[in-house]
């Protein structure tokens with residue numbers, strides 16, 4: 001083996017090792033593929049839709065966030081899938097595997113659009129965890145690297161629609177472990193493992209939901225407190241309004 005061949009093997013081995021454990025340096029500077037064009041990205045989406053037996057949604061290559069899907073709940077029109085490749089690359093979703101997993105997440109919302117999981121207090125959190133669980137299943141079935149996807153979602157904060165990113169990254173890994181234990185499973189049968197993850201964290205998820213609602217209420221209160229007072233909008237028996245009007249009339 002020549003020295004060049006040895007270095008090439010070492011490079012491949014290092015790339016293999018970091019497939020599921022990348023740190024920020026690896027996410028931002030290693031295994032990047034800026035050459036992907038929109039037609040290739042669209043064909044990735046079509047392949048995933050085909051895998052899940054879904055109609056291919058209308059694909060829009062502009063988006064104010066990283067990605068989003070607008071579901072056609074009334075079955076009248078096509079669902080619309082949006083992505084912003086520039087933003088995705090900046091966040092760390094910068095190669096084929098990472099983009100594929102983002103699209104698996106979005107398309108799985110379409111797959112589960114009529115499903116009610118009823119596993120925790122916030123059904124929308126259940127859906128996010130379920131779609132990320134499928135990301136884990138898909139990556140195990142197709143041998144796709146999860147490092148960049150997990151790194152990016154782990155940074156995301158909790159909102160009313162999305163649980164804390166750490167749970168999303170962990171559920172990807174949880175699903176992968178399930179698939180290694182039961183490798184003969186298809187997507188539907190592997191979903192049986194999702195309740196174990198959610199029930200294991202139910203107390204924490206509930207506490208975080210309460211905190212999330214409290215934070216939003218506090219933010220609203222601060223905005224209301226800082227709202228300027230319009231004297232004319234106050235009732236006529238308000239002492240402040242009476243004093244201001246009296247002052248204006250005396251001038």
Ligand SMILES: [Zn+2]
Nearest residue numbers: 105109128131
């Ligand atoms: Zn989602």
